[in-house]
Amino acid sequence: MENGISLYPGLDNTLTENLQLLEQAARCGIRRVFTSLHIPETDVAVLKKELAMLLEAARKYGMEIISDVSPRTLSMLDMPKFDMSTFQQLGITTLRLDYGYEAAQIAEFSHNELGIRLQLNASTITEKILSELQAAGVDFSHLDALHNFYPRRGTGLSEVALCRKNALLKQYGIKVGAFVPSQGKQRGPLFEGLPTLEAHRLWHTDRSARHLAALGVDSVFLSDSLPLPEELATVGKLRGNEVVVEAQLLTGDKIQQELLNHTFTAREDEARDAIRAQESRGLLQGPVEPERNKERRRGAITIDNKDYLRYMGELEIIKKSQPADKRVNVVGRVSECELFMLKYITPGRKFSFQFE
Structure with missing residues (x-):
């Protein structure tokens, strides 16, 4: 399994905390990093100051850098238009297209020559969307998918819903990731965990991660700001297609x-x-x-x-x-x-x- 952590420059952690998190995650064998470039509560000035340093550190550890982007991202980064080369220069290797992009645009992005991969929102995917992407000529070999996490209590997915979306994506050969919350430092503004499955909000991270692996999820991401060392170790050693009890x-x-x-x-x-x-x-x-x-x-x-x-x-x-x-x-x-x-x-x- 290719598992990951999450970074939120401009939110809860200091630059030092985020750099230490990257180092600890790398030591545990974690090779993916998720970040978001359109969170409303982000301190944009801090984001602009710290983002390049964090991405450079992640690249040093050989990590894939996944960035959640939307039209709001352009204003946050002072980009006049959506330009994949700008993301490449920042060191971002995968763009998660959260909302606001048409099938024709995604098809064009999927054929880029910069080596940037694309990621779909697994939680909101439908058969209609996938059919439109296929008709538009999307290169599915350059795509994977990642579920949402849900800060507000009572809004996370059910196991049935997650499995239904995963089965749909697997029909198109698309790998799927999902998030588990941490018992360490939880992310604001609500500080109540960031699970994909609502059932995981109060579970220990170890059990949540093993549960996702048992459900056949291809990648497990720690979603909160500063996970505990033992949680990093758990996610780092997860193995695909194995049920650990x-x-x-x-x-x-x-x-x-x-x-x-x-x-x-x-x-x-x-x-x-x-x-x-x-x-x-x-x-x-x-x-x-x-x-x-x-x-x-x-x-x-x-x-x-x-x-x-x-x-x-x-x-x-x-x-x-x-x-x-x-x-x-x-x-x-x-x-x-x-x-x-x-x-x-x-x-x-x-x-x-x-x-x-």
Whole structure:
């Protein structure tokens, strides 16, 4: 996954804070930066003073710089007209066309020879807009899409709405990103988080980011002004097409612990009562002795022991509660608040555990 942070010169952070944020993000493997050049509350004088220094620092770290632009941007930057070469000179590599641009203009922009990519607003996209872009001759290979974030409580997207928009964009081969809020310094003027999904407004950033990855989002962006170091680390290590679930470790056995640290694939022949790991028996590095042969409730993580003969090493996540079996060890449990994540571990999907 190509994940990112957000910068807002002329708003909450000092220049030093933003430069430090860029450095910390780069150390965590984050290679995308989102900024907006049409926020009404922006101190335009500060923006003009700091923007070039921030973009230069981002380029030094090899970061893609995405700028949200609209007709208002022209007045903020004293641009007499929309000129892609001016954005290139600033160091902006991707333009997110928020509103105010016709299909013919976007088609023209998509064929520019400056190497500037375009980004659509994933939250407001429709089949009609995409059909018009296709008819206008847009080069879709130079496009991706990014959802909005929503400062006002109660206005964020539902999961159903996000997935519907994502599915539409995927039909055209367009990758999609979305935002998660931070528990660190939140951005003004409301200071109530900037989520794409309303459900994420009060969630921990780690869970929100893993949830977006589970939903198949291609890029996760931290939206707030000054995320915490651990949030940067979380977003930096996210992997695409993998469902990572938080769990408690219940075994002290080193052989089983080693097995649990792997990434697995859910078997294509989906069982009714459990998610079965395709590779676990082949990954096992030693015998599994019987232990913790308890009732297997929903969310239990189990490993078959040596008494199950050739099934020894079979790893499962229980979907439907089952009685205790002396041949099956209960070695962990998916956290209660993350049981909802099991529905995303569909046949063929990668999954792993994040132990508390």
